[in-house]
Amino acid sequence: MSTVNVIPLKVSGSENQIEHHPAEIGVWLFVFADMCIFAMYFGVFVWEKKLYPAMFEEGQETLSTEFGGLNTVVLLISSFFAAKAVHSARMLNIDAYRRFIKLTMLSGLAFLCVKFLEYSDKFSAGFDIATNEFYRNYFAFTGFHLLHVILGLSFLGWLLISVKTTEQLKGNVKASEGVGLYWHMVDLLWVVLFSLIYLVP
Amino acid sequence: MMPYVIRDKLFLVLVALLCITLLSWLLISSVNLEEKSLGVMILLLAFFKVRLIAIHFMETAKAQRLVRIAFETWGVVVGGMIIFGYLMG
Numbered sequence: 001m002s003t004v005n006v007i008p009l010k011v012s013g014s015e016n017q018i019e020h021h022p023a024e025i026g027v028w029l030f031v032f033a034d035m036c037i038f039a040m041y042f043g044v045f046v047w048e049k050k051l052y053p054a055m056f057e058e059g060q061e062t063l064s065t066e067f068g069g070l071n072t073v074v075l076l077i078s079s080f081f082a083a084k085a086v087h088s089a090r091m092l093n094i095d096a097y098r099r100f101i102k103l104t105m106l107s108g109l110a111f112l113c114v115k116f117l118e119y120s121d122k123f124s125a126g127f128d129i130a131t132n133e134f135y136r137n138y139f140a141f142t143g144f145h146l147l148h149v150i151l152g153l154s155f156l157g158w159l160l161i162s163v164k165t166t167e168q169l170k171g172n173v174k175a176s177e178g179v180g181l182y183w184h185m186v187d188l189l190w191v192v193l194f195s196l197i198y199l200v201p
Numbered sequence: 202m203m204p205y206v207i208r209d210k211l212f213l214v215l216v217a218l219l220c221i222t223l224l225s226w227l228l229i230s231s232v233n234l235e236e237k238s239l240g241v242m243i244l245l246l247a248f249f250k251v252r253l254i255a256i257h258f259m260e261t262a263k264a265q266r267l268v269r270i271a272f273e274t275w276g277v278v279v280g281g282m283i284i285f286g287y288l289m290g
Contacts, residue, residue: 022260028268032275039279046286053290065229072222080215083258087211184258188251192279195247199229200240200287 022086027178031185034148038189041144045137045196052133059134060198062127067118068198071111072190078107079187086180089173094166097176101160104183108153115146138197145193148186155179214257221246221253240287248280 049056085100122128122135129139159179163172225246228239255261261272 021264023264025265025268028264028271032268032271035275039275039282042279042283043286046283046290050286050290065226069222069226073219076215076218076222079254079258080211083211181259184254187258188254191247191250191254192283195225195243196283199225199243201229201236 023177023181024174027181031181034185035189038145038192041141042192042196045141048133048137055132056134057201059132059138060201062122062125063138063198064118064121065198067114067121068194071114071118072194074107074110074114075187075190078104078111079184081107082180082183086177089169089176092166092169094163094169097163097169098160101156105153105156105160108149108156108183111149112146112153115142115149141193141197145186145189148189152179152183152186155182211257214253218250218253221250237288241284244280244284244287248276251276251280 081100081104085097085104088094088096088100127135129136156179159172159176163169163176169176225243228234228242228246232239234242255272255276259272261269
């Protein structure tokens with residue numbers, strides 16, 4: 001039914017069950033390394049917040065929790081669509097697969113639009129990366145995350161272009177799992193970023 | 202349609218994630234708590250969401266053992282580091 005690798009797993013000493021490991025180990029390593037880089041960013045943010053508490057409090061008050069919250073909802077929904085796309089890939093359901101990839105991309109594009117509005121709002125209010133330490137962190141971290149969203153959208157676009165038939169889907173189940181994994185990481189990192197930068201007083 | 206949606210585990214996870222997001226938002230906007238307690242609660246909710254995403258969307262539960270350990274460790278270490286740093290600030 002599927003060309004994905006399966007690994008036999010011995011259960012209860014007698015019964016054999018087929019366990020499927022999602023995505024290639026290399027993709028997991030890449031994703032984990034990226035998460036560790038972001039972990040250092042989180043550490044830097046907390047450290048600088050400790051050094052400049054008043055500046056960070058003032059800076060946070062200028063942020064829009066509405067934009068940030070909306071983008072959190074958008075990314076969570078997009079992650080759900082990505083998970084459904086991976087599920088459809090395993091079922092070799094090409095119609096559902098392509099529909100969910102498109103929905104994931106649409107949600108990602110919605111994230112970009114909200115981010116564009118948010119950044120425009122900040123620039124027009126006179127804030128930029130050189131304003132102070134808070135805004136340096138805000139633009140650096142959210143900007144780096146934004147690059148990840150754009151890269152994820154490129155991967156999804158590549159899947160949409162290259163997988164049009166069930167035959168093509170058969171050979172791209174692992175690739176779809178890898179792209180899905182990357183997209184979930186983008187979502188997961190935003191969840192922490194949003195709480196840390198926009199919400200935590 | 203509705204019974205199918207209710208049986209869909211991924212959809213239920215999405216609903217849980219959205220409810221936790223709403224809860225964090227409500228905590229910030231309406232609950233009158235001491236600042237540090239509020240901050241810690243929001244961070245704990247965020248890392249609970251991280252775990253839900255990792256287990257159910259990324260499927261770490263079905264991944265190799267090393268992957269599961271690495272992701273659980275990341276959550277504990279990074280979450281712990283942020284909360285510790287925040288409380289020390």
